Amino acid sequence: MTETVFNQQLTEEDNFNLFMLRIEAGEKIEADDWMPDDYRQTLIKLISMHGISEIMGALPEKEWVPKAPTIKRKLGIMAKVQDEMGHGQLLLRVTEDLMKPLGKSREHIMQDLFSGRLKFHNVFHMEAPTWGDAGLIGWLVDGAAIISQTNMLNASYGPYARALKRICAEEVFHAQHGEAIIMALTEGTEQQKDMVQDAVNRWWEALLMFFGPADASTTGTSKQDTTIKYRIRSKTNEELRQEFFSKYIPRVLSLGLTVPDETMRFDKDQGIWIYQQPDWNKFKEIIRNKGPKSQERLQLRIHSYEESEWVRRALSK
Amino acid sequence: MKKKFYHGEGRRILKKNDQSQMDSMERKVLIELLYQLADDDFILAYRGSEWLGLAPHIEEDVAFSSINQDMMGHAAMFYQLLEDLGEGHVDILAHGRSSKDRKNAVLLELVNGPGHYLEKPKFDWAFTVVRHYFYTQFKKIRMESLKNSSYQPLADVAVKVNMEIYYHLLHWKTWFMQLIDANDEARNRMETAVQQVFDEFADVLSYGPNGREIAEAGFIDKEEIITQMWKHQLLTVFESVNLSIPIKIKTKSGKGREGFHTDDLAVALSILSEVYHIDPAANW
Numbered sequence: 001m002t003e004t005v006f007n008q009q010l011t012e013e014d015n016f017n018l019f020m021l022r023i024e025a026g027e028k029i030e031a032d033d034w035m036p037d038d039y040r041q042t043l044i045k046l047i048s049m050h051g052i053s054e055i056m057g058a059l060p061e062k063e064w065v066p067k068a069p070t071i072k073r074k075l076g077i078m079a080k081v082q083d084e085m086g087h088g089q090l091l092l093r094v095t096e097d098l099m100k101p102l103g104k105s106r107e108h109i110m111q112d113l114f115s116g117r118l119k120f121h122n123v124f125h126m127e128a129p130t131w132g133d134a135g136l137i138g139w140l141v142d143g144a145a146i147i148s149q150t151n152m153l154n155a156s157y158g159p160y161a162r163a164l165k166r167i168c169a170e171e172v173f174h175a176q177h178g179e180a181i182i183m184a185l186t187e188g189t190e191q192q193k194d195m196v197q198d199a200v201n202r203w204w205e206a207l208l209m210f211f212g213p214a215d216a217s218t219t220g221t222s223k224q225d226t227t228i229k230y231r232i233r234s235k236t237n238e239e240l241r242q243e244f245f246s247k248y249i250p251r252v253l254s255l256g257l258t259v260p261d262e263t264m265r266f267d268k269d270q271g272i273w274i275y276q277q278p279d280w281n282k283f284k285e286i287i288r289n290k291g292p293k294s295q296e297r298l299q300l301r302i303h304s305y306e307e308s309e310w311v312r313r314a315l316s317k
Numbered sequence: 318m319k320k321k322f323y324h325g326e327g328r329r330i331l332k333k334n335d336q337s338q339m340d341s342m343e344r345k346v347l348i349e350l351l352y353q354l355a356d357d358d359f360i361l362a363y364r365g366s367e368w369l370g371l372a373p374h375i376e377e378d379v380a381f382s383s384i385n386q387d388m389m390g391h392a393a394m395f396y397q398l399l400e401d402l403g404e405g406h407v408d409i410l411a412h413g414r415s416s417k418d419r420k421n422a423v424l425l426e427l428v429n430g431p432g433h434y435l436e437k438p439k440f441d442w443a444f445t446v447v448r449h450y451f452y453t454q455f456k457k458i459r460m461e462s463l464k465n466s467s468y469q470p471l472a473d474v475a476v477k478v479n480m481e482i483y484y485h486l487l488h489w490k491t492w493f494m495q496l497i498d499a500n501d502e503a504r505n506r507m508e509t510a511v512q513q514v515f516d517e518f519a520d521v522l523s524y525g526p527n528g529r530e531i532a533e534a535g536f537i538d539k540e541e542i543i544t545q546m547w548k549h550q551l552l553t554v555f556e557s558v559n560l561s562i563p564i565k566i567k568t569k570s571g572k573g574r575e576g577f578h579t580d581d582l583a584v585a586l587s588i589l590s591e592v593y594h595i596d597p598a599a600n601w
Binding site for chain 2: 058071
């Protein structure tokens with residue numbers, strides 16, 4: 001209480017400087033603490049996008065939940081998709097607290113998603129036409145997610161950092177679940193092996209895009225400088241992509257699979273992977289909800305939301 | 318303390334640990350009962366899994382998915398008992414049998430509503446709540462009885478299943494009570510759903526053509542006893558919300574215990590076994 005009163009006597013600039021000192025010293029900011037508007041807005045944008053991506057991410061995998069080929073796989077993929085919904089719930093709760101002073105709620109998040117104002121992650125706009133895709137999403141998409149989320153485990157915003165700790169722990173299981181499906185397929189029949197290779201080919205470009213463009217020159221905007229300044233993340237998009245290559249390229253090759261990029265190689269002198277850039281214009285289109293499955297999945301979400309309107313109305317009596 | 322359940326009219330029935338202790342009729346009707354148990358949970362868990370990502374709110378999505386996983390797990394345990402009796406591998410039993418060989422009650426196979434789970438699903442939450450609540454109440458009573466089954470492996474499974482049903486029942490009862498008392502719109506939808514579910518529920522309660530033999534072998538209490546207990550449980554709840562029980566419990570769309578099913582089941586089976594059928598011999 002004393003602190004609040006004290007802070008109110010300070011100028012905005014003093015508050016800002018104190019805030020920066022706190023986060024630079026590794027202190028955590030909590031929901032009720034003073035924070036610059038820019039920081040709040042950045043967090044709302046980042047975490048609502050993350051949360052809604054978890055929820056939209058359930059949809060491509062949902063296609064395969066009823067179809068999983070054995071009871072064990074059915075149980076595994078159900079639990080996995082349930083986790084993703086749970087992550088979405090956790091993250092939306094974090095966002096709701098940040099939005100509260102602005103008079104906004106979860107309903108606003110949903111409406112922003114429906115209107116296209118709130119984007120969801122590029123990978124969840126893509127098609128998942130076979131069981132191979134179901135395995136690949138768990139293995140490589142969740143694998144990529146672990147890398148990008150681990151980068152924010154020490155985020156200056158306490159509620160987000162704590163949510164990520166739990167999310168990352170569960171994502172490790174997801175990656176193992178995906179890997180188990182992929183290994184069964186690569187050790188199986190020719191048809192099963194082809195299924196995996198097709199999925200790798202199909203997802204490769206989306207996986208490169210996963211971490212976002214290297215800098216603002218590619219797509220016009222990039223939030224990575226702001227998030228690094230505010231100690232929300234530590235590494236750049238390109239550093240994360242390189243980490244992903246180092247971890248997964250050897251694994252992909254060891255399973256007898258190939259990556260659809262003949263220029264791909266590790267340059268020992270520079271210590272980096274050389275690779276073919278994805279089409280970043282396509283990336284911009286995809287996250288504007290013009291990807292192969294964007295509209296279909298968005299419509300499914302809107303439609304189901306409308307269908308259960310009466311239930312929410314009944315609960316809020 | 319009043320004994321709630323009894324088997325075989327008070328006759329002492331020996332516990333059986335494996336099929337060598339049964340005559341051929343007993344073995345046959347045990348298998349029949351196990352198919353009913355396994356197929357019931359399997360198909361309703363499938364229907365539940367179609368809701369994934371589409372439930373009325375995110376919190377429900379997470380909770381419902383837990384229940385579906387539990388139910389699919391229960392189905393797996395019952396299929397395992399069948400595998401142990403020489404009926405074939407669990408995954409063949411779950412994915413490889415056609416509609417006419419399935420013994421689940423027809424109510425549990427019916428679609429959640431019009432539309433496909435990926436395209437314009439007009440899923441009915443009221444029907445889902447009522448179907449799950451009434452079925453779970455029945456399942457609870459059924460498991461309590463099976464805990465004393467003369468077939469010991471089945472009694473062991475029932476103990477495990479019973480522990481989880483406590484939470485399922487609490488969940489569905491909460492939904493039922495909330496919606497039925499919420500507003501006129503919800504009340505109307507719920508009353509329609511109650512009628513719909515009663516129109517099919519006789520099939521759930523039925524043990525099929527060999528019902529008498531199933532109970533006589535001491536595998537489970539008699540059909541009439543389970544039915545009475547189920548009615549009694551619901552009546553108490555109905556009274557508390559001023560709802561009158563529809564007079565007749567019927568089998569409108571088919572008799573699942575005898576293998577007479579709707580097209581809904583055939584469509585569901587083709588979806589849930591799509592990948593399995595690419596190569597049933599392969600390791601997935």
